[in-house]
Amino acid sequence: MFNYIVSQLVNGVTLGGMYALIALGYTLVYGIxxxxxxxHSEMFMSGGYIGLGVLNLLSNKAVQAAVVARLPFLAFLxxxxxFFTGSTIGMILMLLIVFGISAVLTGCLxxxxxxxxxxPLRNAPRLCPLISALGISIFLxxxxxxxIDNSIPFxxxxxxxxxxxxxxxxxxxxxxxSLILLFVLDRFVSxxxxxxxxxxxxxxxxxxxxxxxxxxxVIALTFFIGPALGAVAGIFSGMYYGxxxxxxxxxxxxxxxxxxxxxxxxxxxxxxxxxFMLGIIEALASGFISSGYKDVIAFVILIIVLIFRPGxxxxxxxxxxx
Amino acid sequence: xxxxxxxVLLALVVxxxxxxxxxxxxKSDSASTEGDTTTGKxxxxxxxxxxxxxxxxxxxxGAQRAVQLAxxxxxxxxxxxxxxIEFKTLDGDDQSEAEKxxxxxxxxxxxxxxxxxxxxxxxxxxxxxxxxxxxxxxTAISYxxxxxxxxxxxxxxxxxTCATDxxxxxxxxxxxxxxxxxxxxxxxxxxxxGQGLVAEFEKKFKELGGEVTSKQSTQQKQNDFTAVxxxxxxxxxxxxxxxxxxxxxxxxxxxxxxxxxEGGVSVPVMGGDGLYAADYISEAGEASEGDLATCPGMPxxxxxxxxxxxxxxxxxxxxxxxxxxxxxxxxxxxxLIKAVVKVAQENGADKVTSPAGKEAIQAAVAxxxxxxxTGPIAFDENGDNTNRVITxxxxxxxxxxxxEL
Numbered sequence: 001m002f003n004y005i006v007s008q009l010v011n012g013v014t015l016g017g018m019y020a021l022i023a024l025g026y027t028l029v030y031g032i033x034x035x036x037x038x039x040h041s042e043m044f045m046s047g048g049y050i051g052l053g054v055l056n057l058l059s060n061k062a063v064q065a066a067v068v069a070r071l072p073f074l075a076f077l078x079x080x081x082x083f084f085t086g087s088t089i090g091m092i093l094m095l096l097i098v099f100g101i102s103a104v105l106t107g108c109l110x111x112x113x114x115x116x117x118x119x120p121l122r123n124a125p126r127l128c129p130l131i132s133a134l135g136i137s138i139f140l141x142x143x144x145x146x147x148i149d150n151s152i153p154f155x156x157x158x159x160x161x162x163x164x165x166x167x168x169x170x171x172x173x174x175x176x177x178s179l180i181l182l183f184v185l186d187r188f189v190s191x192x193x194x195x196x197x198x199x200x201x202x203x204x205x206x207x208x209x210x211x212x213x214x215x216x217x218v219i220a221l222t223f224f225i226g227p228a229l230g231a232v233a234g235i236f237s238g239m240y241y242g243x244x245x246x247x248x249x250x251x252x253x254x255x256x257x258x259x260x261x262x263x264x265x266x267x268x269x270x271x272x273x274x275x276f277m278l279g280i281i282e283a284l285a286s287g288f289i290s291s292g293y294k295d296v297i298a299f300v301i302l303i304i305v306l307i308f309r310p311g312x313x314x315x316x317x318x319x320x321x322x
Numbered sequence: 323x324x325x326x327x328x329x330v331l332l333a334l335v336v337x338x339x340x341x342x343x344x345x346x347x348x349k350s351d352s353a354s355t356e357g358d359t360t361t362g363k364x365x366x367x368x369x370x371x372x373x374x375x376x377x378x379x380x381x382x383x384g385a386q387r388a389v390q391l392a393x394x395x396x397x398x399x400x401x402x403x404x405x406x407i408e409f410k411t412l413d414g415d416d417q418s419e420a421e422k423x424x425x426x427x428x429x430x431x432x433x434x435x436x437x438x439x440x441x442x443x444x445x446x447x448x449x450x451x452x453x454x455x456x457x458x459x460x461t462a463i464s465y466x467x468x469x470x471x472x473x474x475x476x477x478x479x480x481x482x483t484c485a486t487d488x489x490x491x492x493x494x495x496x497x498x499x500x501x502x503x504x505x506x507x508x509x510x511x512x513x514x515x516g517q518g519l520v521a522e523f524e525k526k527f528k529e530l531g532g533e534v535t536s537k538q539s540t541q542q543k544q545n546d547f548t549a550v551x552x553x554x555x556x557x558x559x560x561x562x563x564x565x566x567x568x569x570x571x572x573x574x575x576x577x578x579x580x581x582x583x584e585g586g587v588s589v590p591v592m593g594g595d596g597l598y599a600a601d602y603i604s605e606a607g608e609a610s611e612g613d614l615a616t617c618p619g620m621p622x623x624x625x626x627x628x629x630x631x632x633x634x635x636x637x638x639x640x641x642x643x644x645x646x647x648x649x650x651x652x653x654x655x656x657x658l659i660k661a662v663v664k665v666a667q668e669n670g671a672d673k674v675t676s677p678a679g680k681e682a683i684q685a686a687v688a689x690x691x692x693x694x695x696t697g698p699i700a701f702d703e704n705g706d707n708t709n710r711v712i713t714x715x716x717x718x719x720x721x722x723x724x725x726e727l
Contacts, residue, residue, distance in 0.1 A: 004556050011548040151570045153607060160584055166552060241545050242580050243605065245570040250543055286549040292512065292539030294549070 007166040008287035009280060014171045014240070016279025017178035021233040022256035023263070023271035024185065025226030031202040031266035032222050035126065038133040039113055040230060041253025042140035043106055047231025048244040049144055051102035052154055058094050059085050059155075095157065102235055103228040110227030111220050118223075119216075144246040151245040154238035174236045181229060182272050189268060198222065202266070255282075255298075262302050264315020273313060363408045364671045368393060368658060369430035370411050371441025371451065371462075372651075377418020381443045384645030385465055386413060389440050391638055392655035401663055405671045409659060412436070416447045423447035427454035427462075436460065437674055437683060438658040440651055445469030452480045459680045461687050463658060465651035468595070468618045473704040479684050481701050483650040483657070483694075485618040485710040487515065490594040491522025493712040494563065494616045498592060499530045500727045501614075503560040508537045509550065511566025511573030519565035519594045527563075535559045540578065543571060547578045551585035561589045561614075567596035568605065576605035583609035590614055603720055613717045614725075619646050620696070620713045621724050631695040653694035661686035 022044055029037045056063040057074075059081055068075050084094040113136050121128045158169040189195035200208040201218045209215045237252065238244045259278040263270025278298055286294040305313060370389045372382030393409045396402055402409070412433060414426030423442050430439055431454060438461040442448045448467035455462040456477040464472060464482040473480055498506065508524060510516040517539075524534060535557040538550055554562060562582060566573030579591045579602075591597075591613045598615040606613075622628040622644050631652060635644055665682040666674050673679045691700045697709045715722040 004552070007552045007555075008549060011552055015546055015548070151605065153605065156584075162586060166548075166585070237545065241577055242584075242607070243545075243570060243577060245545075247543060247571050248545060251541075251545060283549040283552075286538075287553050290538065291509075291550050291553070292541075295541070 003165060004287070008283045010166050010171060011287075012280035012283030013276060014174050014279070015282065016276035017175050018233045018236050018240075018252065018275075019256045019259045019279050020182060020272045020275025021178050021229045021236075022252055023260040023275045024182075024268065025230045026257050026260040027263075027265055027268060027271040028222050028226045030260070031268075032198065032205075032219060033118070033122075033129075035118070035129050036133070036257070037226070038130065038253075039117075039136035039140065040226065041249030041256075042137050043110055043227035043230040043249075044234040044237070044252060045144060045244070045246065045249040046109055046140060047102050047106040047227070047234030048154075048238045048248060049148060049152075049234075050105050051098050051231065051235035052152060052238055052244050054098045054101045055094070055155070055157075058097065091157070099232055099235060103231045106231035106234075107224035107228035110223040110230075114220060114223035119219075141246050141249075148246075151243055154242050154244055156242060157239060170240055174240060177232070178236075181232065185225070185229070186268060186272075194218075194221065258298070258302055261312055262305060264309075264312025267312065267314045270312055270314035277313075363406050364674075365408050365410055365435055366437045366662060366674060367410055367412045367433055367435040368655060369414055369426075369433070369436055369439035369441065369462075370651075371414040371416055371423065371426050371430065371439055371447075372443045372466075373418040373447075374413060374415040375417060377416070378443060380645045381466055381647050382415075382418075384642075384648040385440065385443065385651035386411075387635065387639050387642060388465075388648040388651040389655045391635060392652050392659065394638075395634075396656075396659045396663075399663075401667070402659075405663065405666045407663070407666060407671050409662075414439075414441065416442050416444075416451070418444045418447060420446050420450035423451040424454055427451035431455070431458040431460050435675060437662045437680075438462065438687075440465060440654045440658065443467065443647070445472060448472050448480075448482075449475070452477055455479050459677065459684070461658065461661070461680070461684045463654035463687065465654045466647035473706050477705075478688075481654075481657070481687055481705040481707075483654045483696065483699065483707045484647060485712050486706060487519065487594065487618070488522060489710045489712055490616045490618065491519050491524075491565075492526040493710075493714070494592060494594065494614075495523050495526035495530060495532065497614070497616065497714045497725075497727055498527065498561065498563070499532060503532070505533045505535050505557075505559040507535050507554045507557055507559040507562045509562065509564045509566070509578065510537075510539050511564070511575070512539050512541050513566060513573060515567070515594075515596065516565035516573060519596075520563065523563055523565065540566075540574070542573060544574055545570070545577055547574075547581045548585065550578075551581050551587060554582065555585060555587050559589060562587065562591045564591055564593045564597065566593065568593075568599055568602035570605065576602050576610070579606040579613060580609045592616075598715055598722060600722070603717055603722070610717045611720070615715050615722070616712050617646075617715060618710075618712055619650065620711045621646070622649055624713070624724060624726070625649055625695055626697050627693070627695045649695040653696050653699055656692070656694055657687055657690045657699055658683075660690065660692060 025040045029035060064078050084090040117132045117136050118129045121132055162168055189198060197213045197218050200213055201215055205215055255278060259274035260271045263274025281298050281301060282294050285297040370386050372385050373379050374382045389411055393411050396409050414430055416423035416426050430436055440463055442451055443466040445467040448464045449472050456479050461479045466484055468484060468487050470486045470488045508520050510520040564575055566575050568575040570577055575597050593615050595617040598617040603610045622632050631649055632644060661683050662674055664686045665679055688701055700708045702708050714725045716725050
């Protein structure tokens with residue numbers, strides 16, 4: 001029994017780490033723009049697709065052959081393949097490159113959507129950017145579906161070994177990496193100058209602008225960090241579940257948004273707490289009650305929390321700005 | 323601005339009219355007249371409804387060839403030539419869509435030489451079209467729609483030759499017991515199909531003395547099954563029964579299989595025709611090895627008269643593969659032809675297409691009893707074939723292989 005509980009907790013924490021990473025994207029944007037970025041789940045999906053693309057470029061023989069046939073100057077990739085797949089150092093380096101490129105490109109995608117889909121609507125009624133976000137979400141899903149593929153298998157990079165309690169290398173990797181990223185982001189926002197600028201912008205955009213903060217770059221940066229973290233979660237999802245699909249962002253997106261609300265939307269630590277809580281609740285609910293009712297239980301808990309703390313667990317109950 | 327709007331509207335109207343003309347033009351010349359006696363023969367038409375240009379075309383075009391073959395075989399029979407009858411086919415392309423199926427059905431029933439229809443393939447299409455056939459008293463025999471509801475509408479003119487989903491669950495339970503499995507963990511994907519399948523499976527499996535360790539539901543599009551996997555691992559079942567579809571954007575069966583096997587549940591996954599697809603194997607990868615799935619129908623080479631059918635088919639259509647339901651389409655056409663011949667013998671060839679003749683055809687089909695390619699053909703009170711063939715398939719070396727138990 002003890003074994004079983006711990007195993008389910010490990011499942012929940014792994015899932016929670018991914019939720020927390022995605023939830024940060026929702027909460028960062030909400031904190032600064034008071035807008036729910038419904039396209040964020042597609043940043044997660046794009047991150048998975050881009051990560052897989054880079055990975056295949058570095059390590060998949062057939063993909064390399066096809067690419068080099070068209071772009072001969074990339075032939076050096078073929079010679080680097082044995083290094084990346086053969087040695088531990090190469091493997092670590094490859095993972096870093098995969099995560100790095102995917103995070104940066106997805107971050108840029110996030111900035112692009114902000115620049116072209118949200119910024120023109122910044123002074124429009126709040127419903128407008130929301131609709132715009134839904135449009136971006138549908139566009140990106142269909143772009144992945146039509147231009148790439150509806151589902152592509154993701155190679156398992158880490159060895160499959162059970163250290164007991166269902167603790168496998170991939171789970172350790174996901175939990176540790178997300179904790180590191182969460183810690184770094186928390187430090188970044190609370191101690192650096194840019195972080196201070198972000199917090200100021202979130203408190204009062206106009207006043208922050210008057211104090212000499214470049215609001216546009218702060219918002220652009222927010223739209224870089226959120227999707228970049230989402231991309232990391234997207235690659236985790238690919239590695240963990242072994243597949244990327246065009247609609248893979250759907251469930252994690254809803255759950256992470258819920259996690260952000262549970263923790264108090266707009267509050268960074270709240271999103272982290274909410275993410276882990278939701279992951280653990282889900283795992284325990286499906287492990288002990290019923291897998292069919294796990295979402296019902298998760299949402300009942302969300303409603304109970306919101307009844308007693310309308311701002312979420314760590315959110316401040318702010319009087320609505322009129 | 324206003325002028326240009328008017329122009330656009332006008333252009334749209336013209337386009338729509340053109341589309342209407344082109345779209346309907348093909349039909350006008352196919353409406354042949356009753357009892358075409360120019361050759362001294364009565365021409366009788368058999369409608370062939372299925373996805374021919376879009377949708378599940380493999381099953382539509384295959385059936386089209388099978389029906390053509392059945393008609394040619396029939397036209398050579400002495401009893402048919404004696405009666406002065408010549409059968410011909412009329413194609414109706416439903417593109418796997420319900421609305422197009424209704425359109426095809428309407429064009430069938432307006433043909434005065436029509437004696438019946440073989441079709442359709444997709445269950446949604448068959449169900450939609452069945453109302454048209456029933457209203458017009460036209461006998462229609464589906465060759466590939468497995469949804470039980472089709473024949474439960476109380477329509478006297480609707481039949482089918484393939485087995486239904488109802489029997490997959492019990493057959494799966496039977497096969498599992500024969501394979502020596504005693505403990506099962508059951509999962510459904512929350513779809514009506516999946517829930518129906520596991521309910522029938524569970525009932526039969528318990529009846530046969532099997533033990534159900536747990537019953538769980540997952541969701542459509544779910545990608546995280548780790549909690550389910552951990553639970554099943556602790557129960558140590560002999561196999562997992564999954565009622566649902568394989569694709570990641572529906573029931574996600576392939577993902578479930580992958581996570582089960584990687585999570586240390588190294589027992590086979592069994593399911594229905596929702597898993598029986600090549601993509602299930604490619605998506606689940608090596609994890610799918612040894613998995614089982616039931617599917618209505620049977621590969622041609624295992625059918626009672628399959629070899630003779632396959633030889634004739636290959637001779638007539640060289641280079642074409644026989645699709646899974648082609649033999650059922652052949653048998654559906656045969657049932658119809660035999661009924662028509664019987665009615666013509668009793669009432670005269672010229673009375674077959676009269677309202678009374680249509681009633682008689684329907685009664686004759688209902689009383690069918692002959693050996694078809696797929697085995698003995700006879701219909702129960704709903705119009706379902708009493709010979710319910712369901713085949714168990716197993717993933718062997720990355721491909722589905724039919725199993726004989």
